Amino acid sequence: MKTSGLQVLAALLLSGAATPIWAGPMSDISYPQTRRDTVVETQFGEAIADPYRWLEDDVRHSSEVADWVSRENAVTEDYLTALPQRAQFQRRIRAFMDYERFGIPVKAGGSYFYTRNTGLQNQAQLFVRKGLDGKPRLLLDPNAWAKDGATALDSWEPSQKGRYLLYSVQDGGSDWRILRVIDVKTGEPLQDEVRWAKFTGLSWVGEEGFLYSRFPEPKEGAAFQSLNYNQAVYFHRIGTAQDADELVYATPDAPDRGHVADVTQDGRLALITSHVGTDARYEVRVIDLDKRKRDGWKAVPLVSGFTNDWKLVEGAGRKLWYVTNRNAPRYRLVGIDLDAPKAEWTEIVAEREDILERAGIVGDRLVLNYMRDAASHAEILALDGSVGKTLSLNGIGTASGFRGRPGDPETFYAFTSFNCPASIYRMDLATGVTTPFATPKMCYDPGAYVVEQRFFTSKDGTRVPMFIVRSRVVAKAKQPVPTLLYGYGGFDVSLTPGFSATRMAWLEAGGAFALANLRGGGEYGREWHDAGRRQNKQNVFDDFIAAGEFLVNEGIAKKDGLAIQGGSNGGLLVGAVVNQRPDLFAAAVAQVGVMDMLRFDRFTAGRYWTDDYGRPDREDDFKVLRAYSPYHNIREGAQYPAILVTTADTDDRVVPGHSFKYTAALQHANLGARPRLIRIETRAGHGSGKPTDKAIEEGADILAFVAQWTGLRLSAEASVAQAGEPTAATP
Incomplete structure (x- = not known):
């Protein structure tokens, strides 16, 4: 299914808890001196000090900030490289990542396009082959684009007949993209x-051109910090310069609106989906491409009001299918015939208890992808929604893909879980036959690890799900072990099972991993999201704290060996709960976090996040934000866990100034002997596009840090107990 709208914020992996008994002399750190200014502003009657505001300056243009980054990195690198288990974690993460992996194929004009990484390549390559049995031919190799591997192939799309391939290039992890085109044949x-x-x-x-969304060119030196306004949709005709591109749709009178274009597979209709923030509340307009010569880019309203979510499934002629939460908080499938005398939305598949995540039309069938308690299952129905069959997916995991065309019964999908990487399958809906397309060979036995789901009770009595992953050896022993707890809890994002080489290295070493599906996410629809945002944001922190307490009380996590981790909105989560319950955690890893909740809306995409956080310039919202903002609520004199903050110089999603200011405040405060360090990656952004080498280094640093403070000790016995011969990780 095609998805429309802005995707802001992404999440990452792990984090921690309690006593420094394993740190020894390494806890005695001399932090760099950081200048404290006397910046104080009065907001709604309260004086707000911001002594480190100068650290908001772009590191590329401020020599003082660049010097601070260099000095902080030197201290952190000295600490991390001296950790006794870092080298071994680095080797094991590399081993778990060293397997051939494929992306889900996309079919166009009889050719199949897909990505492939041999294992340790910094970036996946893009291949094409004619027919399923054709010889693979390399089309794009991003590994040749930059010496440091930090220039990535982001998204890509073949033209409808497969003549051209349009792709976007991401450099240094930035959200900015460069679009290019390649002739597939030559x-x-x-x-x-x-x-x-x-x-x-x-x-x-x-085959004549493509639709894309762009912002005005930013002012010199402002590309990585200035706010994003006036996004517009343009049409680029092949063979012409960008300054000749045609404006398709824009809202200059409403510069805060963003717009994304989709085209139905038969090429008949273009759909412009507009959004205001990160909420899944959209307006939709239709452009009839057959009438373009007469009407131009005439966009006719289809959905108005920014009230509900509308996810395009597909179109055929003048008929459209959408997944929506209009009058259905857990989503339903609807359709409309634009040529009907009275064009109205008709319900095809009603709302159910499970969340309808996405849908596709393949051949003459509907493929519906549902989520139940954050795990996937799929169903195949007739186009009128009549009863079909359930697609069997073994175990707790995540299914994705199911892209196809009306009239073509072929589709591909992937299935993954915590203990097995993605396997790719081809399904022929006409015959009902499913066959493997690519099943990775691994250096371990996925069956040696067990994935279970537990439910715990939060502070207000809400029942919250959590995945727990351990080796069978650890689970059978029924003894508490060092545990990594990960969370996100925001922006309607659902956390579902997925494979991570870094997590596998932790599990192999004898630790446990837990993922909590906190309120604020999308695991149970609109009500679950609403229960964890704006004035309800404290529920997210309460859920995460309750998850940690559950792990300790159930004997899964060691009392002095619980670690927490989160990225982006999850980094905010880590910072907030460490302030609220520093006694519960031995270590904490806050990655690319939103740490200053009173100024987040002043940089790049931050203005979009007011949907989830509220507006700092409104008194009611300010009071909520002030109460939990990690930067403003550090508890002088409390005994804090060991903290590792991570960010990157090219992060233009959550600008690194958030992490810089938060770290400076941590290091200035009297918080006990445990370390408060920051790891600042160069030529990297919010997470996407990161080369394999950098990912391995970061993973080794994080695991070594967390292991040091939770008491996890690598042993030959642990590795031997979990390791196995290479095996196909088929679910």
Whole structure:
């Protein structure tokens, strides 16, 4: 199914808890001196000190900030490289990552396009082959684009007949994209190049050109910090310069609105989906491409009001199918015939207890992807919604894909879980036959690890689910072990089972991993999301604290060996709960976090987040934000866990100033002997596009740090107990 709208914020992996008995002399750290200014502003009658505001300056343009980054990194690197288990974790993460992996194929014009990484390549390559049995041919190799591997192939889309391939390039982890085109037959790049695309879809209009979204070119030196306004949709015709691109849709009178374009697979209709923030509340407009010569880019309203979520499934002629939560908090499938005398939405599949995440039309069937308690299952129905069959997915995991065309019964999907990487399957809906397309060979036995789901009770009595992953050896022993607890809890994002080489290295070493499905996410629809945002944000922190207490009380986590981790909105989560319950955790890893809740809306995409956080310039919202903002609520004199903050110099999603200021405040305060360090990656952003080498280094640093403070000790016995011969990780 095609998805429309802005995707802001992403999450990452782990984090921690309690006593420094394993740290020894390594806890005696001399932090760099950081200048404290006397910046004080009065907001709604309260004086708010911001002594480290100068650290908001862009590291590329401020020599003082660059010097601070260099000095902090030197201290952190000295500490992390001296950790006794770092080298072994690095080796094991590399081993768990060293397997051939494929992306889900996309079919166009009889050719199949897919990504492939041999294992340790910094970036996946893009291949094409004619027919399923054709010889693979390399089309794009991002590994040749930059010496440090930090220039990535982001998204890509073949034209409808497979003549061209449109792709976006991500450099240094930035959210900005460069769009380019390659001739599929010859493999030669075209001269076409589009810049300043961001949060864009890639949608072909026949073979003549494509629709994309872009912002105005930022002022000199402001590309990585200035707010994003006036996004517009343009049409680029193949063979022309960007300055000749046609404006398709914009709202200059409403510069805060963003717009993304999709084109139905038959090329008949273009759909413009507009959003205001991160909420899944959209307006939709339709452009009839067959009438373009007469009407131009005439966008006719289809859905108005920014009230509900509308996810395009597919179109055929003038008929459209959508998944929506209009009058259905857990989503339903609806359709509309634009040529009907009275065009109205008709319900095809009613709302159920499970969440309808996405849908696709393959051949003459509907493929519906549902989520139950944060795990996937799929169903195949007739186009009228009549009863079909359930697609069997073994075990607790996540299914994705199911892209296809009306009239073509072929589709591909992936299935993954915590203990097995993604396997790719081909399904023929006409025959009902499912066959493996790519099943990775691993250096371990997935069956040696057990995935279970437990439910715990939060502070207000709410029942919250959590996945717990351990080796069978550890689970059978029924003894508490060092445990990593991960959470996110925001922006309607659902955390579902997925594979991580870093997590596997932790599990192999004898630790446990837990993932809590906190309120604020999308695991149970709109009500679950609403229960964890704005004035309800404290519920997210209460859920995470309750998850930690549950792990300790149930004898899963050691009392002095619980670690927490979260990224982006999850980094905010870690910072907030450490302030509220520093006694519960031995270690904490806060990655690319939103740490200053009174100024988050002043940089890049931050203005979008007011949907979840509220507005700092409104008194009621200010009071809520002030109460939990990690930067403003550090508890002088409390005994804090060991804290590792991570960020990157090119993060233009959550600007690194958040982490810089938070770390400076941590290091200035009297919080006990445990370390408060920051790891600042260069030529990296919010997370996507990170080369394999950098991912391995970061994972080793995090695990070694957490292991040091939770008491996890690598042993030959642990490795031997979990390891096995290479095996196909088939669910």
